[in-house]
Amino acid sequence: MFGFSKAGEGEGGWTSAVVVASIIIGLIALVLFALRQNVMREPMMNLRVFKYPMYIVGLVLVLACMMIILSSMIILPMFLQNGMGQTAFAAGLMLLPGSALNGSALNGILSPRMGRLFDKYGPRGLVISGLVIVAVALWFFSDISIVSSVAFLVTLHIGLMVGISMVWMPAQTNGLNQLPPELYPHGTAIMNTLQQVAGAIGTAVAISILTGGMQRYLHGSSAPTEQVELAKALTFGSQNVFTFAMIITLIGLTTAFFIRRVIVNHEMTHSSH
Secondary structure (H helix, E strand, O other): HHHHHHHHHOHHHHHHHHHHHHHHHHHHHHHHHHHHHHHOOOOOHHHHHHHHHHHHHHHHHHHHHHHHHHHHHHHHHHHHHHHOOOOOHHHHHHHHHHHHHHHHHHHHHHHHHHHHHHHHHOOOHHHHHHHHHHHHHHHHOOOOOOOOOOOHHHHHHHHHHHHHHHHHHHHHHHHHHOOOHHHHHHHHHHHHHHHHHHHHHHHHHHHHHHHHHHHHHHHHHOOOOHHHHHHHHHHHHHHHHHHHHHHHHHHHHHHHOOOOOOOOOOOHHHHHH
């Protein structure tokens, strides 16, 4: 995470010695951690959860959602304020409807409905439909400009969050349901931990892509210091970030075709609820 964060700061980029060394050391430490967990009598995180394919599919989808949310949500406010010239208050109001869908207010309304659809039809239809909605929203986001309308951006943001909500709960629930009861706490802990890692990596990569896109645009500009050109450079960089998020979505969509409903016993169903 430190290596990815340093790369996102733009000081030397991905070829910086600090970045390369940090990522290598982190990967080695992760391998050593995994090896130790496998030989411990009572591991802190029981990695046997990765023997269950639907858990892996659910984990990949949840991590994809986290990367999409954070990479998009760190760039969109920057674009609204520095690209379109909106005030922080106006940008906040524009993001409020979609953000509420991912918060406690409307999530209490949306999640139960997704839960009933999940119980009735299983995860496959919900997850695939949700990822298609997310991909379409990000495809439109990848072509936004400083003249895009407020209503258009608000609608795209709402669509993005609705699509994410259709993926997150079904994928997470279905993946955890395949685990035996004794592995449920470990599966939850691993999923929650890796969400934070994926979010940090997604944010760092998004900032790196944004910075690189802006530098490429300004390098070819005849007036790189003018405000209009800076706004266009930010727009170009933002478009690249949304394209990156769309690629992550397509990877998630490909993964979603492998998802199948997990049949659990009454005891496990009761404990998951």
